[in-house]
Amino acid sequence: MADPGGEREVRLVVNGVERVAAAEPRLLLSDFLRHRLGLTGTHVGCEHGVCGACTVLLDGEPVRSCLVFAVQAEGAELRTVEGLAGEDGELGPVQRAFHEAHGMQCGFCTPGFLISLTALLEERPGASEEELVDALSGNLCRCTGYANILAAARAARDQAAERA
Amino acid sequence: MKPASFDYHAPATLAEALELLGDDAVESRVLAGGQSLVPMMNFRLAVPEALVDLRRIEELRYLRTGADGALEVGARTTQAELLRDPAVAAGWPLLHAGVTHVGHPQVRSRGTVCGSLAHHDPHGELPALALALGATITVAGPDGRRRIAAEDFFVSFYEVALESGEMVVEARFPAPPAGSGWSFREIARRHGDFALVGVACLVAPAETRLVVFGAAERPLLLADPGEVAAAVRPLDDLHASAEYRRQVAVQLAGEALAEARERAGG
Incomplete structure (x- = not known):
């Protein structure tokens, strides 16, 4: 058996592309994405599961990537903020709503909010106000710009409900 | 904020997992969802020598x-x-x-x-x-x-x-007995935070189970809200004083029992 504490290859699909990189067991998925795969759109805030900045979709579900070891994601399908825009770089619908309603201030927390909201609207395009707030309650904005974030989230929800 | 090194095992069967955990020479921890263990490892409050991940055990x-x-x-x-x-x-x-x-x-x-x-x-x-x-x-x-x-x-x-x-x-x-009622209440600084104090209550025809949590070193099973004030041993910290937690526990217990009884049909 290979050295259980040593580096091993982690193979997964990120934004539709198969990726392989080495990770020792203690490497967090957030650091794996940023440092091994160069996907720096996923931000790292608190590194103990409080701020939500590092939220990614793992097999379709929103998770905090700082609370998952990269080795646990072997064989998984991930979506990060880099996967929300179209191939031509055109913003995805949730990104567009945040752009139009200026749902950000410094922008640090934005990738986490976009991913959490994407997860909700893909499951429930017509989400209620309560569901919106619940889905975003695990993301913190250090600028406290929540009013515009919620306005953007409502706009994204209304557009998603129309498309559904 | 980075965990210390550890050995990682992802066995495919429970038997293999138990074999790994049974090795007294290695301090192993079980890794399931990791939502409590990984933060503790990131802070190095937990420094296990090995993790036994359950993710492959169907x-x-x-x-x-x-x-x-x-x-x-x-x-x-x-x-x-x-x-x-x-x-x-x-x-x-x-x-x-x-x-x-x-x-x-x-x-x-x-x-x-x-x-x-x-x-x-x-x-x-x-x-x-x-x-x-x-x-x-x-x-x-x-x-x-x-x-x-x-x-x-x-x-x-x-x-x-x-x-x-x-x-x-x-x-x-166990399935709650027919004709039972329930209530769940907690006070937290923000929804999703750990509760300062909470109450879970099940009123069944033959038994009332009133549980106060966040008010002692473990959840407390009580029969009556009258017992709460004397039974709790709440912490005194920056989130809330012990006296506040005691008062909230008494209040929530009374409310929860009334709601559970109402749901049970009086």
Whole structure:
């Protein structure tokens, strides 16, 4: 058996592309994405599961990537903020709503909010106000710009409900 | 904020996992959802030599109703899976309602029911729910399996009745008797935070189970709100004073019992 504490290859699909990189067991998925795969759109805030900045979709579900070891994601399908825009770089619908309603201030927390909201609207395009707030309650904005974030989230929800 | 090095094992069977955990030469921890363990490792409050990840063990992935009508939750079942199951919402409404207070969606999509029980944060919802519902926790170890009643499982802060080499494999929640009512209340700084104090209550025709949590080193099972003030041993910290927690516990217990009785039909 290979050295259980040593580096091993982690193979997964990120934004539709198969990726392989080495990770020792203690490497967090957030650091794996940023440092091994160069996907720096996923931000790292608190590194103990409080701020939500590092939220990614793992097999379709929103998770905090700082609370998952990269080795646990072997064989998984991930979506990060880099996967929300179209191939031509055109913003995805949730990104567009945040752009139009200026749902950000410094922008640090934005990738986490976009991913959490994407997860909700893909499951429930017509989400209620309560569901919106619940889905975003695990993301913190250090600028406290929540009013515009919620306005953007409502706009994204209304557009998603129309498309559904 | 980075964990120390450790050996990582992802066995495919429970037998292999137990063999790894049974090796006394290595200090191993079980990794299920990791939503409590990984933060502790990031802070290096926990520095295990090895982790035994349950993610490949298919035999622990189930959520089903057993022959006796009890809800059986395998060690890999997440809190999100429990919330999505309409049979749980219909048959165990207290459990469903309480679990909506566990962390945030991003936590519940990884966090497991059995993991919360094994971790036993006395401010956590799941230990209190297990106690209120009269759950039993099945553990497996080198000497086979045994079932432990929730009353005997939670010992003190982050301490449960697991012996060396044992792990939780299942939680069993009996079906609430016909004609029973329930209530779940907690006070937290923000929704999704650990409760300052909370109450889970089940009123059945033959028995009232009133559980106060976040008010002592483990959830407390009481028969009557009149016992709360004397029974609690709340912490005094920057989030709330002990006296505040005591008052809230008394108030919530009274409200919860009244609501549970009303739901039971008076």
